Amino acid sequence: MxxxxxxxxxxxxxxxSYHHALAWSRAFGRHDLHPPLWRIHRAIGMGGDKLVAEVAGQEVEDRLGDELRERWTEEFDRLIGEVxxxxxxxxxxxxxxxxxxxxxxxxxxxxxxxxxxxxxxxxxxxxxxxxxxxxxxxxxxxxxxxxxxxxxxxxxxxxxxxxxxxxxxxxxxxxxxxxxxxxxxxxxxxxxxxxxxxxxxxxxxxxxxxxxxxxxxx
Known part of the structure; x- marks a missing residue:
C-alpha cells in the first residue's frame, strides 16, 4: 500500500501550462528564434534545463541556454499573476x-x-x-x-x-x-x-x- x-x-x-508556453515563446523571440507554440507546449513539464534543447536543438542550448532561461523568467514573471x-x-x-x-x-x-x-x-x-x-x-x-x-x-x-x-x-x-x-x-x-x-x-x-x-x- x-x-x-x-x-x-x-x-x-x-x-x-499555456502561460509557460507563451513565456518561452517570448523568450525565444527575443533572440529572433520562433519555434511554433505547439512544439513548445509539448515540452512543458520538462525542466528548463532540458526544454531549450528539446524545442530548439542542442546548438541553441549550448549557445543561448542560460540566457533563454533568464529571459523566460522575466516573461513568466509578467504572466504569473494570471495563473x-x-x-x-x-x-x-x-x-x-x-x-x-x-x-x-x-x-x-x-x-x-x-x-x-x-x-x-x-x-x-x-x-x-x-x-x-x-x-x-x-x-x-x-x-x-x-x-x-x-x-x-x-x-x-x-x-x-x-x-x-x-x-x-x-x-x-x-x-x-x-x-x-x-x-x-x-x-x-x-x-x-x-x-x-x-x-x-x-x-x-x-x-x-x-x-x-x-x-x-x-
Whole structure:
C-alpha cells in the first residue's frame, strides 16, 4: 500500500501550462528564434534545463541556454499573476489527507514561483512538504525530483499525479505508478502511453475518485 501521494504543481494543480508556453515563446523571440507554440507546449513539464534543447536543438542550448532561461523568467514573471488554481485542487488535497496519506508537491519551479502557487490554494497548510528546482540535480523526466519528494516525508511507497507525459516518465524512472490529468493539454492516450495507470479530466474528478477508494488500488 502507498503511504504518499506526490503531485506535480504546474498544469496539475494550477492552470499555468499555456502561460509557460507563451513565456518561452517570448523568450525565444527575443533572440529572433520562433519555434511554433505547439512544439513548445509539448515540452512543458520538462525542466528548463532540458526544454531549450528539446524545442530548439542542442546548438541553441549550448549557445543561448542560460540566457533563454533568464529571459523566460522575466516573461513568466509578467504572466504569473494570471495563473489560477484548477477547480477541485483544494478538494483533492483534502481528500488525499483524509485517507491518511502524505501529500507532497513535486515542483521543479523556481522557489518564489512555487511559493506564489502554494498561496493560491493554501498549499502550505494542506501539503506535508514540497520541492523546487533547488531540490533535484536533474529535472523531469528524470526521477530525481520524485525521489527527493518521497524523502521529504520519509515515505516508502507513492503514486505520482501529473498532467504531462514527462510526469509519467519520471514516475516510471522512479519505479512508481502514476495518475494523469488532462489539464496540461496532453491526451488520455499520450498519458497512458507514457505510463499513467488512470487518467482524469482534472483535480475535482480525481478528488471524487479518491473519496470512492481509487488509491486503495495502489
Amino acid at each position: 502507498i503511504d504518499t501521494v506526490i503531485l506535480d504543481v504546474d498544469g496539475t494543480l494550477v492552470d499555468s 489560477r488554481p484548477f477547480a477541485g485542487t483544494r478538494a483533492l488535497l483534502v481528500a488525499i489527507r483524509a485517507r491518511g496519506l502524505h501529500v507532497v508537491l513535486a515542483s521543479s519551479g523556481q522557489p518564489r514561483h512555487v511559493e506564489t502557487f502554494l498561496d493560491l490554494f493554501d498549499g502550505r497548510s494542506l501539503a506535508d512538504a514540497w520541492t523546487t528546482a533547488e531540490d533535484a540535480e536533474e529535472s523531469k523526466p528524470a526521477a530525481d525530483l520524485l525521489v527527493a519528494a518521497l524523502d521529504r516525508v520519509h515515505g516508502t511507497s507513492a503514486v505520482m499525479v501529473g498532467d504531462a507525459a514527462w510526469d509519467a516518465e519520471a514516475a516510471n524512472a522512479a519505479h512508481l505508478p502514476s495518475i494523469g490529468l488532462r489539464t496540461g493539454g496532453f491526451s488520455e492516450e499520450e498519458l497512458c502511453k507514457a505510463g499513467a495507470s488512470a487518467v482524469f479530466d482534472g483535480p475535482q474528478e480525481l478528488a471524487d475518485a479518491v473519496k470512492q477508494g481509487l488509491l486503495d488500488r495502489f
